[in-house]
Every structure is written in C-alpha cells, then in structure tokens.
Amino acid sequence: MACYGYPWPAILHCGRFPSGQGLCVAAISNGSRRGRPLPPASCRDCELQEAGSSKEVLDTLCASDFAVKVRLSRPNGSSSGPSDFHLDSRLEVLKAGPLPPVELAPTLQRWLQLDATCVHNLLRGRHAGTYVLSGEVQGHRLLVTTAYAWSRGHRNLQLAVRRWHPHRCPE
Secondary structure (H helix, E strand, O other): OHHHOOOOOHHHOHHHOOOOOOOOOOOOOOOEEOOEEOOOOOOOOOOOEOOOOHHHHHHHHHHOOEEEEEEEEOOOOOOOOHHHOEEEEEEEEEEOOOOOHHHHHHHHHHHHHHOHHHHHHHHOOOOEEEEEEEEEEEOOEEEEEEEEEOOOOOHHHHHHHHHHOOOOOOO
C-alpha cells in the first residue's frame, strides 16, 4: 500500500485481532529492524526477461551493480503474504557491486519481504524457482531491474553465467 501512497489502515492493526490465530496482517515498515535500516520497496511490478543472446545477458550484468543466481521459494500451503517468500541457501554471487558479499543474502531476503509483488510475478504461481537477478543498489535501497528464469532450455543464459567470471566488462 505504501508503494501507492496509502497509509496502513487502522482497521488492519494487529491489536484488533485475536493473537495466535493467524489473522493479523502486519504492515511492513521502512524503518529499522534490530538496529539496521531496511531498504524501501522499489514498488515495481517486475517481469521475467528473455535471454536473447549470451552477449546481451553479459552486457546487462556489466551494467548492473549486483548480480546473483538464486533459488526463491514459498512453502506449500502458505498464504501469499509478503513474508512468505524465502531465499534458499543456494545463492551464487556473480557480482556483489557496492555491497559486501556477506550482506548480499540478508539484503535480498529483505527485498523478498518488501517487494512481494515483484517476487510473486517472478514465481508465477509456482512454489519455487531459480533465477538470475541483477539490479542497482541505491543507498539502502535494493532495486532488482532484470530477472531471468533459470532452466535447462535457456542456453544463452547458461552460457552467459559460465562466461561471467572470466568476462571483462568494458569501461
């Protein structure tokens, strides 16, 4: 709702519902959690891109601040709330950019919580999937600008990821 300029409605505050019944829909704040600032949501309804050629993918990765190959999932039987998406342990950092590599996984997990619409569009009703994500880091804001679905049939994407580590981006 914050993406569209609306405040969290008082009728949905958790104090109005019985605790422990799973009826509370908590607002996601852009404040801080455990003393660390959360990046604001990008408010983008991102869609999957087609990997036209391996050169095109390499150019996209070069132009991005960060790039990762990651498995995203939503547990079976869960609701479609924003905190129901998980970053599985299989995270391959292709490019960390301005983020320290150890901060990339927690920052992506916060992105999953804040940009649930984008993640929902990527999963397209499935419970899990592997993706190559790239984007920008703007201060404390993580903005995923490009997402490719990883599968056996996408040879251009696979070739680009294999070529990435020895690849030198043009200055």
